Amino acid sequence: MRTLRTIILSLGMVGSLMASEALLVGKGANLAKIGLDAKAWESVKAQNIAFYPQTTIEMNDADVMKLNAENKAKNVSIKSLSDGENIAFLLKWQDGTKSVQEGYSSTAYGDGFAVQFPTVLDKLPYIGMGSDGRAVVVHLQKATGKTYEPNGNKDVFHQVNSSNQNAFEANLKKYKDEVAQVGNGDYQRVYLAEGFRSMTQLRDSSEESMMEMKYDKGFWTGVIVRKLKSTNVDLSSGNFPVAFALWDGEKKNRDGMKLLSPWVEVKVQNGKSLATLSETKEGDVKNGEAVMLENCAACHQYKEVKTAPNYMAPNLSNIGGYANESYLIESIIDPSAVVVPGYNTAAHPNFPWYTVDKGVRNSTMPPFSHLDAKSLKDLVAYLKTLKVEVSK
Amino acid sequence: MSQRQLAMVMDLNKCIGCQTCTVACKTQWTNRNGREYMYWNNVETYPGSGYPKKWMELGGGFDAAGDLQAGIVPNINSDYGVPWDYNFEGLAKGEQLKPHVNPTWGPNWDEDEGAGNFPSDNYFFYIPRICNHCTNPGCLSACPRDAIFKRDQDGVVLVDLDRCQGYRYCIAGCPYKKIYFNPKISKSEKCILCFPRIEQGLPPACAQQCVGRIRFVGFLDDEEGQVFKLVKKYKVALPLRSDYGTVPNVYYVPPTEAPPKFDAHGKIIEGSTRVPLEELEKLFGKEVHEASKTLKAEMKKRKETGESELMDMLIAYNHDDMFRLDNNYYAEFAKSKGLSPNKPVDERYVSGKFTQKMKFFAASGVKS
Numbered sequence: 125m126r127t128l129r130t131i132i133l134s135l136g137m138v139g140s141l142m143a144s145e146a147l148l149v150g151k152g153a154n155l156a157k158i159g160l161d162a163k164a165w166e167s168v169k170a171q172n173i174a175f176y177p178q179t180t181i182e183m184n185d186a187d188v189m190k191l192n193a194e195n196k197a198k199n200v201s202i203k204s205l206s207d208g209e210n211i212a213f214l215l216k217w218q219d220g221t222k223s224v225q226e227g228y229s230s231t232a233y234g235d236g237f238a239v240q241f242p243t244v245l246d247k248l249p250y251i252g253m254g255s256d257g258r259a260v261v262v263h264l265q266k267a268t269g270k271t272y273e274p275n276g277n278k279d280v281f282h283q284v285n286s287s288n289q290n291a292f293e294a295n296l297k298k299y300k301d302e303v304a305q306v307g308n309g310d311y312q313r314v315y316l317a318e319g320f321r322s323m324t325q326l327r328d329s330s331e332e333s334m335m336e337m338k339y340d341k342g343f344w345t346g347v348i349v350r351k352l353k354s355t356n357v358d359l360s361s362g363n364f365p366v367a368f369a370l371w372d373g374e375k376k377n378r379d380g381m382k383l384l385s386p387w388v389e390v391k392v393q394n395g396k397s398l399a400t401l402s403e404t405k406e407g408d409v410k411n412g413e414a415v416m417l418e419n420c421a422a423c424h425q426y427k428e429v430k431t432a433p434n435y436m437a438p439n440l441s442n443i444g445g446y447a448n449e450s451y452l453i454e455s456i457i458d459p460s461a462v463v464v465p466g467y468n469t470a471a472h473p474n475f476p477w478y479t480v481d482k483g484v485r486n487s488t489m490p491p492f493s494h495l496d497a498k499s500l501k502d503l504v505a506y507l508k509t510l511k512v513e514v515s516k
Numbered sequence: 517m518s519q520r521q522l523a524m525v526m527d528l529n530k531c532i533g534c535q536t537c538t539v540a541c542k543t544q545w546t547n548r549n550g551r552e553y554m555y556w557n558n559v560e561t562y563p564g565s566g567y568p569k570k571w572m573e574l575g576g577g578f579d580a581a582g583d584l585q586a587g588i589v590p591n592i593n594s595d596y597g598v599p600w601d602y603n604f605e606g607l608a609k610g611e612q613l614k615p616h617v618n619p620t621w622g623p624n625w626d627e628d629e630g631a632g633n634f635p636s637d638n639y640f641f642y643i644p645r646i647c648n649h650c651t652n653p654g655c656l657s658a659c660p661r662d663a664i665f666k667r668d669q670d671g672v673v674l675v676d677l678d679r680c681q682g683y684r685y686c687i688a689g690c691p692y693k694k695i696y697f698n699p700k701i702s703k704s705e706k707c708i709l710c711f712p713r714i715e716q717g718l719p720p721a722c723a724q725q726c727v728g729r730i731r732f733v734g735f736l737d738d739e740e741g742q743v744f745k746l747v748k749k750y751k752v753a754l755p756l757r758s759d760y761g762t763v764p765n766v767y768y769v770p771p772t773e774a775p776p777k778f779d780a781h782g783k784i785i786e787g788s789t790r791v792p793l794e795e796l797e798k799l800f801g802k803e804v805h806e807a808s809k810t811l812k813a814e815m816k817k818r819k820e821t822g823e824s825e826l827m828d829m830l831i832a833y834n835h836d837d838m839f840r841l842d843n844n845y846y847a848e849f850a851k852s853k854g855l856s857p858n859k860p861v862d863e864r865y866v867s868g869k870f871t872q873k874m875k876f877f878a879a880s881g882v883k884s
Contacts, residue, residue, distance in 0.1 A: 184658050185688040186575055186586040228553075230592045230684070230697040271702045272549065274677040287601065288547040303549060311702075321662050324679070379660050379683040435583060471584035471657040471689075 155210040160338050160347050165214050168203040174514050175200050175217075175370060175383035176445025180252070180438045183381050184471070191375040196515035197445055198383055200368065204390060211359065211390070212349040213239060215368065222339040223373025225311075226269025233373040234311070236266035237337065237346045240367040243356045248387060248400040248454075251367060251446050252380075253317040255462040256485070261357050262315040262323065263348055265335040267373065270307030282306050316356065319464025320380065330355035344370075363395035386446045400450045407505025408498075415503045419492060426510055435472035437489065445511035452504050456495065459487035518671035520845075521651065522709065524723065525732040525746045525753040526644055527769040527830055533559050533627070533642035537722035537731075541646075544710070544721045550700025553596045556707035557722045558623055559644040563631040563795065567623040567645075568595040568693050576654045577691030577760030584657050587688035589697070596696075597622030632790070636778045639790035641771040643799075644730075646722060647694040647707035648756070648764030649673045655706070658689025663704075669849050670735070671765065672709045680704055691760035715850075717843030729832040734840035736765070741840035742829050743767075750814075750826050752807045754800040769830065770796045772808040773815075 158164060177195035203214040215237055225234035242249050243259045254260035272283075282303050291299050314331045317323040333350035352360040365387040371377035389401045416426075423432050426440035443452070454461050463478045463485040478485040495503065541557035560566045568574070568590040575587030592598060599622070600615040607613060630640025649666075653673050656664040663679035664686060666672070675686075675695070682702035686695050695706040710720035714733075718724065723731035734741035736748070746753040746769065753767035774791040776784050796804045810826070818824035832838055850856065 182586075183660075184576075184584050184586045184685055186588050189586060225702065228592060228598065228699050230596075230687070230699060231589055232699075268702070272700045274701045274703060283548045285547050285549055285552055287552075288543075293605065307700075321660065323661060323681075379681065379685070465662075468584075468657045468659065468662075470652060473582045 155205065155207050155212050155349050158205065158212050158347065158349055160214070160336055160345050164205060165203055168205060168214075170201040170203045170216070172199045173202055173368070173385050173388055174198070174445065175368065175385050176442045176511050178252075178380050178382055178384055178446070179442045180440075181380060181466075182439070183379070185376065185381075188376045188381050192377070192381060195375075195383070196512050198370075199514055200370065200385070202368070206352065206392065208360075209352060210349055211352050212347065213366070213368075215344075215346045215370075217344055217370060218342060219339075219344050219372060219374075220342060221372075221374040222267070222344075224267045224269060225373065231376070233371070233376050233378050234267040235337075235339075235344060235371060235373045235377075236264065236311075237344070237368065237370045238262055238264040239348050240369070241350075241357050241359065242365055242387075245358075245361070245364060245398070246400075248365065248448060248450055250319060250462045250464050251384065251387060251448070251451065252464060253315075253320040253323055255319050255464050257318070258462070259316055259318045259356065261326075261331050261354075262317060263331075263333045263335060263350065264311075264313045264315065265337050265346060265348070266311040266371070267337060267339075268309070268311040270304070270309045271311060272307050279306065319466070321465035321468075331357070359390075363389055363391050363398050365398060365401055366390050384446050386448050387451075401448060403449050404501070405505075405508075407501040407503075409502070409505050409509055411499070412502035412504070412506025415495070415499045416506050419495070419503070423489070433475070436475040437477065440507065440510055442511050444508040447507070449504055449508070452507050453500065456500060456503065457493040458491055459489035460485070460491075463487045518651075518666050519668050521671035521736045521765055522649070522714065523734065523736045523743050523747065523765040523767060524646070524709075524720075525743050525767045525769065527730040527732075528641055528643065528771040529769060529773045529830075530728045530730040531559070531642040531644060531771075532728050533561070534727060535559050536725050536727050537644055540721040540725035541707075545708070550698035551696075551705065553592050553598050554696045554698075554705065555623055556694070556696075557644065557646045559642050560624065561627050561630060561640050562643050562799070563640065564626045564629060566643075567597075569621065570595075571693040572691075572757065574693055575691070576658075576689045576693070577757075577762055578652070578654065578657075579761070582761065584654060584689055585691075587654075587691070589684045589687045590693060592699070594621060597625065635782070636780070637790060639774060639792075641774070641791060643756070643768070644722070645692065645694065645756075646720075646766060647673065647709070648692055648762065648766045649707075649709055650765060651763035652761065654689040654691055654760070654762050655686035655695045655704075658685040659683075660685060667711075669846070670709075670711075670714070672711050672714075673706070674708055674711070675704050675706060677701075677703050677705075691757065691762060692764070714841055715843065715846040717841050717846075719839040719841065723839065729835055729838065732829075732838045735842065738840055738842070742838060743840070745825070745829060750810055751803065752810050752826065754803050754807055756799055758801055768800065769811070770800050770804050770807055772796070772804075772811055 174197045176197045198217060200215055200217040205212045219235060223235045225232045240260050240262045247258050249255055249258035249260050286300050289299050312335050314326045315323045316326055331354050333348055335348045337344055337346040367385050367387050369382045369384040371382045387401060389398055421429050421431050423437040424440050425432050466477050469476050478487050537557050538555055538559055546554045546556055558567045575585055577585055579585055590596060600617050600619050602613055602615055603611055630638055632638035649672055661679050661681055663676045665674060680703040684697050686704050687697060695704050698705050719733045723733050732742045734743035738744050747767050753769050755764040755767055771791055774789045777788040777790055779785050814824045814826040818827040
């Protein structure tokens with residue numbers, strides 16, 4: 125757990141709940157002391173956001189594929205608070221098993237959660253950790269035991285296994301104690317990413333945050349506090365998008381094997397609604413399905429429609445769960461607008477999802493800008509229905 | 517694909533399973549915390565379970581279409597085996613020597629067991645295994661963080677510990693299970709082909725220490741090198757399980773020169789061989805038949821004429837001849853990149869391949 129150095133309190137801000145999936149920024153509180161159990165949270169209304177299993181790409185771990193094949197979406201209760209300087213979120217989700225990555229194991233995985241913030245507001249970054257020119261900052265907290273830095277900050281001596289030390293009894297115990305002290309028990313990380321392959325850990329203090337997570341009676345609660353304005357992020361000008369993810373260690377979740385939310389709008393007092401997150405919720409789903417079959421099914425697999433060859437294109441089975449409408453429209457009419465490095469082209473070389481020309485990635489998907497307005501609207505409406513059900 | 521590829525050849529006819537290579541690697545690299553169970557170099561008995569247990573059945577690698585196959589991340593306790601210790605200090609107090617845990621599995625648990633019936637047709641041989649530094653690495657393809665890279669200058673496959681997040685998809689993706697999870701630092705680690713030694717013109721520790729002189733090290737494109745001659749000229753050194761599609765760069769001279777079988781009366785069956793070629797075919801492919809013929813023909817030629825370049829190489833009169841490392845090449849490479857030739861060329865191994873390149877680092881004033 126890291127603590128923010130300075131917290132300046134401002135007068136409380138009261139937002140109003142304007143859209144069902146928008147988060148309310150609650151009354152200001154002393155965010156410096158905002159722990160998991162802080163009183164300030166009690167007066168904040170929680171909102172449920174459904175997190176959907178990532179199925180766009182398949183992970184190459186046979187155990188993971190088996191354990192997560194029947195994953196449903198999960199409702200996560202989220203509260204948010206701001207004091208004008210900082211933003212805090214409190215997440216609470218059900219998890220029947222507390223999983224901590226600890227001990228001498230190669231197969232233990234920790235539960236965890238992450239919060240993603242955009243570095244740009246005029247365009248929506250790709251939900252899978254941003255995209256070119258639309259970077260995101262990701263804060264990650266995992267439940268782990270002690271972990272050690274490789275090379276222990278150049279302290280090679282304490283990296284050597286105790287049985288290789290020329291020490292016995294008291295000296296050996298002393299050495300082991302010293303090694304234990306080098307370990308850090310809190311797996312909190314901050315990353316900067318322009319698409320899920322590019323994620324890079326920030327080791328400076330440019331994106332400081334305080335995160336904590338606690339397990340109690342079948343539920344995890346997690347908290348994050350960070351500044352609204354930092355080196356890479358400026359969320360101080362009004363409403364802004366935020367996205368969340370969580371991992372279930374019991375099901376060997378890590379990396380892309382996770383549940384994730386779409387971009388969710390955080391509304392502040394007098395904040396202007398974000399055009400990038402507007403949802404029309406109109407369109408003829410039935411006609412959309414026909415448009416989808418005709419135009420998309422040759423390349424994309426989704427739900428039980430598996431006419432396309434494996435690995436040819438992103439799987440769209442849960443796209444309605446974690447993609448926002450503006451992203452869907454953009455990707456249909458201009459697929460090259462957002463092309464992330466994707467997963468390794470060497471893994472599935474037969475169907476490259478993009479070509480690179482002078483450092484610019486061009487999607488191999490042709491633009492479908494020729495679709496008429498109604499077809500597009502119907503298609504998007506159908507895409508929004510592509511998601512698994514939410515577990516009760 | 518890298519510009520050049522460093523490769524190793526191991527002559528399995530000469531491996532005596534002494535594990536000196538294993539110990540050389542253990543003391544050089546895997547004596548660190550979290551690496552206790554790791555053997556970047558191990559020697560296993562074939563037929564046998566291998567290390568980790570039944571690694572050939574744990575998936576990874578590529579199918580015929582070139583798609584990465586799903587694999588399994590082995591369990592440290594049940595599949596690799598955790599090294600145990602003994603109560604040496606208690607011996608002075610009269611205690612009986614015993615391990616501190618009840619060992620149930622470990623590398624070489626089934627050492628020398630092999631297959632067949634003693635004494636008529638039982639057999640086994642040793643396979644020393646290191647990372648194959650594949651041309652199409654399964655680990656690299658599986659990594660969702662671009663944390664694994666293949667060096668341009670020699671094709672050595674390394675993990676960028678700065679980018680690695682300990683997801684372990686690389687372990688599932690490697691069909692040889694030669695990349696390991698370090699639970700202490702929560703990152704993947706693997707054989708680095710002793711690149712800091714190689715860059716100084718020294719062979720990897722496992723090859724240098726090999727008492728049987730079974731290991732050759734050199735560049736695959738170096739026509740004067742013994743590696744080239746064994747792999748490309750005589751084609752007697754074959755990759756292990758090339759059907760995994762990763763194009764491995766460790767080659768093996770198959771153990772074709774096994775003793776004959778005995779009949780029911782304990783008499784030698786002339787012309788028989790204990791190691792069935794079908795078994796070798798499973799490991800080294802159909803090419804093993806041609807390699808076996810070449811080896812036998814050259815052996816005969818050597819017996820009759822006293823001359824055979826191939827046999828002279830395999831006899832390994834001079835250990836130095838087995839290594840052609842061209843440290844001048846590395847020195848020139850370092851010079852062309854403006855690096856000190858006395859330091860390991862690959863700073864990425866320590867500092868992170870992309871860390872300095874992210875534009876945000878420059879913008880936030882962090883020195884690059």
